[in-house]
Amino acid sequence: MMASVSNIAFPSLVGVPLDTHALSKQIKNKASCGFRLHRNPNYSVRLSPICCKLPESGIEENPTTTSKRPPKSKDRMEEYNIAMKRMMRNPYEYHHDLGMNYTLVTDNLIVGSQPQKPKDIDHLKKEEGVAYILNLQQDKDVEYWGIDLQSIIRRCHELEISHMRRPAKDFDPDSLRSELPKAVSSLEWAISEGKGRVYVHCQSTAGLGRAPAVTIAYLFWFCVMNLNTAYDMLTSKRPCGPNKRAIRGATYDLAKNDPWKEPFENLPEYAFEDIADWERNLIQNRVRSLRGT
Template sequence: MAAIDLCSPSFKSSSFQRFRGEKASICLVYGRALAKDNRKRAATCNASNSSPGGVRSGSRRSRMEDYNTAMKKMMRNPYEYHHDLGMNYNIISDDLVVGSQPQKPEDIYHLKEEGVAYILCLQQDKDIEYWDIDFASIAKSCSNVGVHHMRRPARDFDPNSLRSQLPKAVSSLEWAISDGKGRVYVHCTAGLGRAPAVAIAYMFWFCDMNLDTAYNKLTSKRPCGPNKTSIRGATYDLAKNDPWKEPFESLPEYAFNDIADWERKLIKDRVRELRGT
């Protein structure tokens, strides 16, 4: 089944039901071998079966355990990141891919083969250092194969940091999709919080969906638990900037799950104004 355009009328339909009931197919990529289920383009993929060099297995296991413990505590979801299985991602549409951090240059070559022309990284420097990723080699590989690399750092497990960084991150994503030279790969560390939140916010603000629809569409393809309140808060920040506005924290939980047409236009304009900042 062909990938769906996120902004197409068929994708926005409220009757859309997970590709008409088909189960999501999962494919594992070891090295450069890719087994694809042609019935399902929204596939979960795992690339780069080896771990970063120089990290002992015990240390690697401890890091994963510590990371997953923190993720469960702060995000309150059951999802886990398994660094030792390599980069993993989901094709969300013809122009958008969401996943975990590239771990080595070969991952960039693999993404290039998948049609990726832009990478949007949400990690801070300390995230990259924690996993002993050689970022210089990642950046060099991007340059070598013509992949445009962008960074919009947000603090991991911090909903306030995510809220404040979403507008600029979505601005970069919207620019890349509009530039149209290939797919955009959006990643954080695990690809379960910051990166999917950016993709969902883009779908909400630019694809005429409400938040619940955008959230469900992405999580039906990539099971994850991004912070919905952060997305609502960023939406509020963009749509309501008058000095007499009611504090976001005092609003009901459903506030800014949807927006009026004039609010969406205002948000689009303000997000686009952030390009290059």
């Protein structure tokens, strides 16, 4: 029996408690960041709904036949999850067969997995008011999962959704560190345009590496939060394991002008978890200067 198409919402079960009073004091630029604690009666402040749009084919509940060898899609998921757990040192898994999965992080920002078909774009437009999609996948990621990216881009164009790409290597902190400024530049521009929500995705169910890292960096640099506050805010809504060191490294790269500065690798683990106002202004100006590059 095949399950029918449906949208499922379930609360995050792994979260970091938020000090909402302290958090609200740090949010000064509300118009730009669009941040607001959602008072959904079905969830507490610590729990945020994660939406999952099941694929059209549904899920086979009681298969009558079994195969000695798992299908290629299952092989791919197993290989990907083994690599992810080894490289990122976290327990999370990606289940491609469950379809698109995402979480509303702020009023105008969504973090999620890859749209798999044009109908996913229809859903994001109609149900979530998405006007921009920021895709952090490399071409090989798209090919690996068998996604017809051109059909997705065409549907975005038909629905007047801006589709942006800022590729970064999966499981690669150095690539993430170097690509973060440009990715955050695209994200900040889209949010500042104010025409609709921005959907940020890499490929995994939780956006386990690149998408949440870009979102956290944006919250850190543009929403007057320190890194730990931004990190806790996102991971409390959506369990994931983005690379905090890569964000600290990108912050260091943007904030320092001195060519004789001490190498980032020599700094203590807490370095650049917070920044002075002048450093944040410098970072914002440098990130904005990357628009269109």
